[in-house]
Amino acid sequence: MGRPPCCDKIGVKKGPWTPEEDIILVSYIQEHGPGNWRSVPTNTGLSRCSKSCRLRWTNYLRPGIKRGSFTDQEEKLIIHLQALLGNRWAAIASYLPERTDNDIKNYWNTHLKKKLIKMEMDAETDGESSIKKGARFSKYQPIITKGQWERRLQTDINMAKQALQEALSMEKPSFLYESKPSCSSHSSNSCQPPPPTYASSTENISKLLQNWIRKPAQKSSSDSDRANSAESTQISGTANSTSSEDKTGRFGDNKRGNIVSPESCSLFQVESKPSLEPELHFSLFETWLFDENYVGGNESNMLDMALEGTELF
DNA sequence: AATGCACACAACCGCCTCTAC
DNA sequence: TGTAGAGGCGGTTGTGTGCAT
Numbered sequence: 001m002g003r004p005p006c007c008d009k010i011g012v013k014k015g016p017w018t019p020e021e022d023i024i025l026v027s028y029i030q031e032h033g034p035g036n037w038r039s040v041p042t043n044t045g046l047s048r049c050s051k052s053c054r055l056r057w058t059n060y061l062r063p064g065i066k067r068g069s070f071t072d073q074e075e076k077l078i079i080h081l082q083a084l085l086g087n088r089w090a091a092i093a094s095y096l097p098e099r100t101d102n103d104i105k106n107y108w109n110t111h112l113k114k115k116l117i118k119m120e121m122d123a124e125t126d127g128e129s130s131i132k133k134g135a136r137f138s139k140y141q142p143i144i145t146k147g148q149w150e151r152r153l154q155t156d157i158n159m160a161k162q163a164l165q166e167a168l169s170m171e172k173p174s175f176l177y178e179s180k181p182s183c184s185s186h187s188s189n190s191c192q193p194p195p196p197t198y199a200s201s202t203e204n205i206s207k208l209l210q211n212w213i214r215k216p217a218q219k220s221s222s223d224s225d226r227a228n229s230a231e232s233t234q235i236s237g238t239a240n241s242t243s244s245e246d247k248t249g250r251f252g253d254n255k256r257g258n259i260v261s262p263e264s265c266s267l268f269q270v271e272s273k274p275s276l277e278p279e280l281h282f283s284l285f286e287t288w289l290f291d292e293n294y295v296g297g298n299e300s301n302m303l304d305m306a307l308e309g310t311e312l313f
Numbered sequence: 314a315a316t317g318c319a320c321a322c323a324a325c326c327g328c329c330t331c332t333a334c
Numbered sequence: 335t336g337t338a339g340a341g342g343c344g345g346t347t348g349t350g351t352g353c354a355t
Contacts, residue, residue: 017323051325109346
């Protein structure tokens, strides 16, 4: 039924990307910018389908991707947003600009889902024992009663949904600019955009390129995909390991010169996830998301809220 | 040291949405 | 207005790695 998948074409390579392919893709995007993925395999000679190229870029090569373990704050944010939005990982990812939807999805599936299930089971177990004692919610007993915080939760969810809709819409609501008065009535030149959050990753790519260039002799086109994959992972991992440490990275930081040019930074400033100004989103939600006191002051309550305050579970 | 298992994550698949014609 | 194609998204799978036995 329907169209055959674009990746069904004969000769289209699948599997892990090699460093060579990464470099080709990054170089091409440097020059032409992201988008028009259909033309990427044709123009680069990559034996990859357009989807694969886009995915590789957005999930791995795109500047600004933070790797490593999720912080508690990120974790709580994901839990809240998942409760609010469901499995809309792209929407959730828009509130964690340094994380890809794939990363969040993976993290949810491998960590948070289990964690919440465990929490739920613990709560149920505790609830059963509590029922016998006549106190259903004793373990996560909030300061306010369940009925009270349920009503507050519903109100907050409605408010948050409304805010979220506005935030996700094409037009930025005016209140989002409250924290940026300098941008309100000035020319575009005087309104400095926030520093690109992906700068660290541009450096990562630069390092990746450097690492690859330093040992070209080790590379062989006859290497198996698996060997390439392993090296790719190693190189990328090494580069990525620095990403969360240095937020000042610039694409032009490549001392070897031209592969990654400073001018290309503008490219990556253009290409970004929509609505990727973390401080804006955080300013909008941080109170609601991180005000743990309002349900009793601990993470358990928050998780309990996420579990019980939505139909998604 | 060898084996099995669980975990993490990159990548693929298929469906949906959007847009140009 | 309908259709085809490209891009986007979420679910799922495959594979490498680390740990326990």
